[in-house]
Amino acid sequence: MTNHIALFEPLMPSNTGNIARTCAATDTVLDLIYPLGFRTDDKSLKRAGLDYWDNVNIHYHDDLDAFLATIPDKQFLYLITKFSDQVYTDPDYSDITKDHYFLFGKETTGLPEPFMRANPDKALRIPMTDKVRALNLSNSAAIVIFEALRQQNFAGLEKSHRYPHDKLK
Ligand SMILES: C[S@@+](CC[C@H](N)C(=O)[O-])C[C@H]1O[C@@H](n2cnc3c(N)ncnc32)[C@H](O)[C@@H]1O
Numbered sequence: 001m002t003n004h005i006a007l008f009e010p011l012m013p014s015n016t017g018n019i020a021r022t023c024a025a026t027d028t029v030l031d032l033i034y035p036l037g038f039r040t041d042d043k044s045l046k047r048a049g050l051d052y053w054d055n056v057n058i059h060y061h062d063d064l065d066a067f068l069a070t071i072p073d074k075q076f077l078y079l080i081t082k083f084s085d086q087v088y089t090d091p092d093y094s095d096i097t098k099d100h101y102f103l104f105g106k107e108t109t110g111l112p113e114p115f116m117r118a119n120p121d122k123a124l125r126i127p128m129t130d131k132v133r134a135l136n137l138s139n140s141a142a143i144v145i146f147e148a149l150r151q152q153n154f155a156g157l158e159k160s161h162r163y164p165h166d167k168l169k
Pocket residue numbers: 080081082083103104105106107108109110111124125126127128133134135136137140
């Protein structure tokens with residue numbers, strides 16, 4: 001089983017760097033769909049991802065169709081968008097024999113409207129008030145991937161760890 005965070009045409013290096021760090025922490029594959037709004041040697045991207053960029057399994061895709069063609073079973077594709085009436089905690093992500101793909105939109109315009117209209121059943125919203133236009137992209141990715149991981153009983157992750165200078169043990 002692999003979880004994937006897919007970013008459609010991400011613009012801001014700091015968001016992608018933060019998400020890369022989350023991917024490294026959770027053994028999640030990062031799918032980046034071109035065009036990107038930054039170069040992958042961008043300093044702010046590396047800074048946000050700190051030293052973790054090289055520990056992330058990153059797949060690059062020429063466009064949305066090329067990314068979609070890599071998904072073996074579209075049942076496990078989820079479009080993360082505020083426009084849905086379904087909530088991101090509703091689906092069952094617990095089948096750890098399957099790959100789960102969480103697709104996020106670009107910071108300015110989200111996911112392409114025709115693509116969303118063709119796939120309303122796959123769309124999921126993170127509940128929020130109407131005081132903001134949207135959540136930050138990297139926060140959205142962290143919220144959704146940790147719900148999937150929670151349902152998967154954090155498979156493959158350390159629920160505890162011994163540190164040389166432990167502040168609790
Ligand atoms: C800054 S938002 C883009 C907002 C954009 N105006 C739009 O039409 O979606 C970037 C991405 O974060 C995710 N996102 C932000 N807030 C969300 C929410 N409340 N529910 C689901 N996804 C959200 C979506 O994937 C979105 O495409």
